[in-house]
Amino acid sequence: MKAIGLYQYLPVENEKSLVDVYLDRPRPGPRDILVAVQAIAVNPVDTKVRAPREGAEKPSETPQVLGWDAAGEVIDTGEEVENFRPGDRVYYAGDITRPGCYSEMHLVDERLAGHLPESLDFTSAAALPLTGLTAWEALFERLGISTTGEDAGKSILVIGGAGGVGSMAVQLARHVARLKVLASASRTKSSVWTKKLGAHHIVNHRHPLDRELQEHGFDTVDYILCLNDTDQHWNAMANAIAPQGRICGIVDNRDPLPLNLLKSKSATFAWEFMFTRSRYRTPDMQRQGEILNEIARLVDEGVLKSTVNQVLEPINAANLRQAHALIESGHTIGKIVLAGW
Ligand SMILES: NC(=O)c1ccc[n+]([C@@H]2O[C@H](COP(=O)([O-])OP(=O)(O)OC[C@H]3O[C@@H](n4cnc5c(N)ncnc54)[C@H](OP(=O)(O)O)[C@@H]3O)[C@@H](O)[C@H]2O)c1
Known part of the structure; x- marks a missing residue:
């Protein structure tokens, strides 16, 4: 073959x-x-x-x-x-x-x-399949968001909204979980695509995302799904996550992550790796x-x-x-x- x-x-x-x-x-x-x-x-x-x-x-x-x-x-x-x-x-x-x-x-x-x-x-x-499974497991299993609308109206920031995983995560967060979706994109083309898939607001990941969120009236968000450069976005995520909120990352960090930044908020950080189930059977x-x-x-x-x-x-x-x-x-x-x- x-x-x-x-x-x-x-x-x-x-x-x-x-x-x-x-x-x-x-x-x-x-x-x-x-x-x-x-x-x-x-x-x-x-x-x-x-x-x-x-x-x-x-x-x-x-x-x-x-x-x-x-x-x-x-x-x-x-x-x-x-x-x-x-x-x-x-x-x-x-x-x-x-x-x-x-x-x-x-x-x-x-x-x-x-x-x-x-x-x-x-x-x-x-x-x-790969992006759909990653987005599904991240949102509904690692972040624990309801698939039946019980978290409707809560807010999520999807970092990297136009990429493969982001394109599925934005759709699932908006149309299945019925969350208020803020998603990041840095260019006109990627912003237009992400809005079409269901994002309520677009923020730019070339700027600190906590400040970008504030410009849209959000001091904090209930959930963050980080689909790109965990190190770059770590401090902004720690600032922007709501007390008792949850963050999920899917990309390896290069440097140690200061997890203590999440302590006073009792915020959770979870990894999602789509190959965990198959790798460990x-x-x-x-x-x-x-x-x-x-x-x-x-x-x-x-x-x-x-x-x-x-x-x-x-x-x-x-x-x-x-x-x-x-x-x-x-x-x-x-x-x-x-x-x-
Ligand atoms: N853990 C897992 O199970 C798992 C599963 C799938 C993927 N991944 C990893 O997750 C990452 C994303 O995967 P993907 O398939 O979605 O990738 P992708 O389709 O290649 O992502 C491209 C998107 O990333 C955005 N982007 C570029 N630089 C960024 C930055 N600094 N911050 C935020 N967004 C940025 C771009 O938006 P603009 O053009 O608007 O800048 C672009 O639309 C990859 O590193 C991949 O290996 C992990």
Whole structure:
């Protein structure tokens, strides 16, 4: 089967950073489904794993395959699979500890996969799983916001509103949790996109966000979801969080974070890592399949929209290098999807 892999961790400008390869068809384990991949989305995690980093420059003999956002059709199942049959349309983020989905056929544990929204094609659906799961887990599990509107009217600041995760978080916070949504964007294009998805107010993350919030009449907010540069925004988040409020971060800090800034407010800080359930094979890993089915229902009911913003065809190394370069710019809006072989 066709696949895109790497033998060395190289800058994306280097043609060998991602190369077209042929691999054997993988065989499903007991709980695996084998998926004929039709579309994939690219995420910052792909670029972080691909990029050169200390202690990892050694060329490998077998290509490493990246990619953790896919939509496709089930073509085979392991003997213990219960939720899917060949012919089912599925979408999923998968497992960072297994080969990724830059391949014509791909294995995923059935517990991590959801049924594709009926109203979407593979290209529009591929934009949703990794960012949708991250935003859902952050809002409804780590921040503990109600999915049934019990927190309606409370305020949230989403830092990085136009990115992949932000585009899902803004929609879920506004249309499912019914919060008052303040979201950050630094450019006209990203501001317009974020407002369209449901943000009530836009603040600019190039300026201190606590002061930006005050300009919109908010001395504090009940929740903060930080989707970019935790270090940059830490002090402003500590100032802006309401007493007994909650903050969730998804991006590694570079320096130690002064957690004591949150003490007098009894504010909570929680991490969200979308791969926790698959990496540690937690007893509730099936939740990810359930969340994807819930997101599919919300899409089919018209509550949520696909966040695809750019489509590259076909899925090959040249287009993936282009997508990685765009992601590395740090200013993409919504999702970049690659489709077809
Ligand atoms: N922990 C997890 O499970 C998890 C899951 C998914 C992603 N992540 C990480 O979360 C980050 C965001 O992911 P993503 O997919 O949403 O990325 P993305 O789509 O690449 O985000 C791009 C957006 O970031 C905004 N941005 C750029 N610099 C910013 C800053 N200093 N402060 C706030 N916003 C800024 C840009 O807005 P403007 O153009 O308007 O400046 C742009 O719209 C990445 O580091 C990714 O690796 C973690």
